[in-house]
Amino acid sequence: MKIKNICCIGAGYVGGPTMAVIAQKCPHINVTVVDINADRIAAWNDEDVSKLPVYEPGLDAVVAEARGRNLFFSTDVDKAIDEAEMIFMSVNTPTKTYGKGKGMAADLKYIELCARQIARVAKDDKIVVEKSTLPVRTASAIKNILDNTGNGNGIKFQILSNPEFLAEGTAIADLMNPDRVLIGGDTTPEGQEAIQALVDVYANWVPEEQILTTNVWSSELSKLTANAFLAQRVSSINAMSELCEKTGADVNEVAKAIGMDSRIGPKFLKASVGFGGSCFQKDILNLVYIAKTYGLDEVADYWEQVIIMNDHQKRRFADNIVSTLYNTVSGKKIAFLGWAFKKDTNDTRESAAIYVADDLLNEQAKVSVYDPKVVAERMYADLDYLNTRTAEENREGLEVCKDSYQACEGAHAIAVLTEWDEFKTYDWKKIYDQMQKPAFVFDGRGILDKEQLKEIGFVYYKIGEGE
Ligand SMILES: NC(=O)c1ccc[n+]([C@@H]2O[C@H](COP(=O)([O-])OP(=O)(O)OC[C@H]3O[C@@H](n4cnc5c(N)ncnc54)[C@H](O)[C@@H]3O)[C@@H](O)[C@H]2O)c1
Numbered sequence: 001m002k003i004k005n006i007c008c009i010g011a012g013y014v015g016g017p018t019m020a021v022i023a024q025k026c027p028h029i030n031v032t033v034v035d036i037n038a039d040r041i042a043a044w045n046d047e048d049v050s051k052l053p054v055y056e057p058g059l060d061a062v063v064a065e066a067r068g069r070n071l072f073f074s075t076d077v078d079k080a081i082d083e084a085e086m087i088f089m090s091v092n093t094p095t096k097t098y099g100k101g102k103g104m105a106a107d108l109k110y111i112e113l114c115a116r117q118i119a120r121v122a123k124d125d126k127i128v129v130e131k132s133t134l135p136v137r138t139a140s141a142i143k144n145i146l147d148n149t150g151n152g153n154g155i156k157f158q159i160l161s162n163p164e165f166l167a168e169g170t171a172i173a174d175l176m177n178p179d180r181v182l183i184g185g186d187t188t189p190e191g192q193e194a195i196q197a198l199v200d201v202y203a204n205w206v207p208e209e210q211i212l213t214t215n216v217w218s219s220e221l222s223k224l225t226a227n228a229f230l231a232q233r234v235s236s237i238n239a240m241s242e243l244c245e246k247t248g249a250d251v252n253e254v255a256k257a258i259g260m261d262s263r264i265g266p267k268f269l270k271a272s273v274g275f276g277g278s279c280f281q282k283d284i285l286n287l288v289y290i291a292k293t294y295g296l297d298e299v300a301d302y303w304e305q306v307i308i309m310n311d312h313q314k315r316r317f318a319d320n321i322v323s324t325l326y327n328t329v330s331g332k333k334i335a336f337l338g339w340a341f342k343k344d345t346n347d348t349r350e351s352a353a354i355y356v357a358d359d360l361l362n363e364q365a366k367v368s369v370y371d372p373k374v375v376a377e378r379m380y381a382d383l384d385y386l387n388t389r390t391a392e393e394n395r396e397g398l399e400v401c402k403d404s405y406q407a408c409e410g411a412h413a414i415a416v417l418t419e420w421d422e423f424k425t426y427d428w429k430k431i432y433d434q435m436q437k438p439a440f441v442f443d444g445r446g447i448l449d450k451e452q453l454k455e456i457g458f459v460y461y462k463i464g465e466g467e
């Protein structure tokens with residue numbers, strides 16, 4: 001079966017870049033990305049590609065090439081479903097904030113709405129692809145909805161699981177050159193035919209030996225497992241960072257030493273102020289919840305520790321600022337360099353900066369933030385969402401600066417929360433001269449030049465480095 005029309009429901013951080021790359025690599029396939037959020041779709045259609053709703057290096061060029069040719073962004077969900085042979089579901093699956101499983105389970109309401117809409121609109125057979133990250137066995141619920149709420153005129157649906165492994169900030173490179181593409185489907189002949197149709201799409205640019213096919217459950221569970229393993233590495237090195245600080249060891253040296261063991265490998269061993277992003281915490285909590293529902297308490301506790309360690313890492317970074325600044329930051333200006341959860345993205349979901357700022361605001365600090373890509377409204381929305389204080393108090397306590405030197409002017413301390421490259425290129429002498437003395441730097445990403453900063457006169461604290 002040759003796919004000619006693809007629809008993707010959800011024009012977010014995954015749907016947008018993923019479909020843009022499919023469209024660029026497959027000029028013979030029409031790709032329509034739809035969303036109920038009209039502002040987001042308008043931004044995807046903005047003639048000025050610097051205004052796209054997602055910032056990713058290289059994305060603007062891919063969109064500029066394919067948009068209007070075979071890549072379309074629209075709010076007409078029904079039309080796109082009707083015209084497509086293959087429909088990707090790339091909607092959000094956040095942690096539930098209510099009812100059973102609150103604070104742990106994945107909220108599947110958006111996925112269910114998608115499935116119901118597909119069932120209502122479809123007039124012919126469709127391949128439905130789970131692109132969102134979902135709990136293992138969700139495909140059976142989707143199949144049930146599709147088979148039982150549809151037009152009832154013999155339309156057949158095949159469900160595939162095709163989790164996305166891109167990381168933000170490197171999304172385009174990851175999509176162009178993925179370590180692997182994973183496709184799970186039914187073992188029936190129809191299931192295998194559907195799998196092949198999706199393999200054929202990716203095979204336009206991904207070597208076939210890197211396209212892995214499995215049963216649906218393995219595919220769904222592999223996504224949660226991959227994120228759990230990755231996050232576990234970060235929590236493991238962060239746990240060692242605290243021990244390094246107490247013992248005089250240097251976590252970067254430890255990471256290098258263990259990373260040269262080919263069984264461990266060098267990647268994902270960078271100690272930090274704590275991992276953020278929309279996926280790690282949500283997916284591990286979901287994994288913990290699934291394990292608990294099967295009565296696997298030891299499995300659940302094992303993975304929950306990754307989150308506990310991460311929360312501790314964020315908190316101890318804030319605590320260290322307070323204790324180093326003579327046990328009070330009340331009325332003191334603390335400059336934040338970075339708000340995004342990692343460099344090269346405007347995404348702030350679960351960013352460590354939010355929680356560190358919240359802790360410092362509780363201590364009555366005045367926080368001033370500079371981030372090259374995150375807008376002020378986003379930062380305030382992040383803080384308001386925590387419900388710790390009123391929106392007005394958040395705006396009084398946190399100032400957003402368009403210029404990094406302005407953010408640091410008159411500050412008692414600087415905290416580096418995101419590893420943006422530009423922070424390394426600043427005139428640190430100029431920054432020092434305009435700060436209160438002693439001038440402290442708390443480098444939560446370990447990116448600045450310690451010797452240079454110390455020579456200038458800064459009191460420099462780096463995560464994971466003891467005296
Ligand atoms: N962000 C990542 O880096 C990443 C990577 C891999 C996997 N994932 C997974 O991909 C999924 C999507 O993540 P995201 O970061 O793109 O989320 P997102 O919030 O950026 O985008 C989801 C979009 O879906 C839209 N939507 C929701 N319900 C809809 C409906 N019924 N009809 C039409 N549009 C609808 C929303 O308006 C939103 O624009 C999640 O399951 C996530 O876990 C994310």
Ligand SMILES: O=c1ccn([C@@H]2O[C@H](COP(=O)(O)OP(=O)(O)O[C@H]3O[C@H](CO)[C@@H](O)[C@H](O)[C@H]3O)[C@@H](O)[C@H]2O)c(=O)[nH]1
Pocket residue numbers: 133164165166167168169227230234267268269270271272273274275276277278279280341342
């Ligand atoms: O050595 C490291 C590596 C990462 N991080 C932090 O961990 C978080 C997550 O980083 P990263 O994994 O690079 O970004 P994400 O976009 O969250 O990507 C993860 O989550 C996606 C969503 O599921 C998956 O698709 C990706 O494979 C997976 O890497 C960020 O706050 C990083 O700063 C560290 O602190 N130290």
